[in-house]
Amino acid sequence: xxxxxxxxxxxxxxxxxxxxxxxxxxxxxxxxxxxxxxxxxxxxxxxxxxxxxxxxxxxxxxxxxxxxxxxxxxxxxxxxxxxxxxxxxxxxxxxxxxxxxxxxxxxxxxxxxxxxxxxxxxxxxxxxxxxxxxxxxxxxxxxxxxxxxxxxxxxxxxxxxxxxxxxxxxxxxxxxxxxxxxxxxxxxxxxx
Numbered sequence: 001x002x003x004x005x006x007x008x009x010x011x012x013x014x015x016x017x018x019x020x021x022x023x024x025x026x027x028x029x030x031x032x033x034x035x036x037x038x039x040x041x042x043x044x045x046x047x048x049x050x051x052x053x054x055x056x057x058x059x060x061x062x063x064x065x066x067x068x069x070x071x072x073x074x075x076x077x078x079x080x081x082x083x084x085x086x087x088x089x090x091x092x093x094x095x096x097x098x099x100x101x102x103x104x105x106x107x108x109x110x111x112x113x114x115x116x117x118x119x120x121x122x123x124x125x126x127x128x129x130x131x132x133x134x135x136x137x138x139x140x141x142x143x144x145x146x147x148x149x150x151x152x153x154x155x156x157x158x159x160x161x162x163x164x165x166x167x168x169x170x171x172x173x174x175x176x177x178x179x180x181x182x183x184x185x186x187x188x189x190x191x192x
Contacts, residue, residue, distance in 0.1 A: 010143065011068040015060050023056035034185065043182040051107050058100075062131045067143040080139035082149040089151040097155035098162065101128070105163020111185045117164065124160025128153045 030048035034040040101124055108123045109115040132153055138144030171177045181187075 013064070013066040013068060015064045018064075019056040019060045022059065023052040026055055027052040039185060041182070044185055047107065047110050047183050047185065050103070051111070054103055054107065058127075058131065062146065063134050063138060063144070065145050066138050080136055080147050082147060082151065085150050085154060089149075094151070094155045097152050098159035101156040101159025102163040102166065105160035105165070106167045107163075108160065109164045109167045110180075110183050113186045115164070117161065120160055120164040121157060124157045125153070128156035128160075131156075 027048055030051065031040065031045060034044055034048065104124060104127065105120055108120050112119050112123070132148040132150075135144060135146035136148035139146055139148070167180070170180060
């Protein structure tokens with residue numbers, strides 16, 4: 001965490017000029033893909049928008065701050081990496097990291113072809129690993145403000161699976177499933 005006033009000591013990459021264009025390009029790409037496959041509808045476009053807002057928020061909250069002029073310090077690179085599971089991990093951090101990935105689990109189950117627990121797990125793990133690697137790289141090269149933590153990866157995967165599980169439970173109610181099916185990008189059954 002930065003000390004009060006430290007953010008004015010170093011020039012930072014501004015968040016919004018990065019995440020808004022990334023989200024906009026991703027949204028246009030998703031809409032184009034849906035249209036090309038003949039699957040574009042308002043509910044599916046809403047899922048694409050939710051994915052892009054989720055992407056922007058995740059990047060903004062897990063990658064930034066990124067500094068243009070790296071703060072000087074004597075901390076070794078290992079100070080920005082935790083590979084020991086569970087030890088010293090706060091329950092509040094676990095709960096927050098689970099909660100942050102629940103929406104991703106729901107969205108992945110709506111978007112992927114033939115959703116399954118394995119696919120949701122793989123996507124959640126890949127996205128979380130990408131976040132942790134990015135946090136490590138920005139912390140060690142650009143003075144970023146995050147620590148890459150294996151516990152975050154594990155709790156993110158749990159959150160993704162809980163999200164897919166929540167959608168699978170909702171799919172058991174026929175009236176709800178009829179509504180949810182309009183948002184699915186593929187015809188087919190829910191995660192199994």
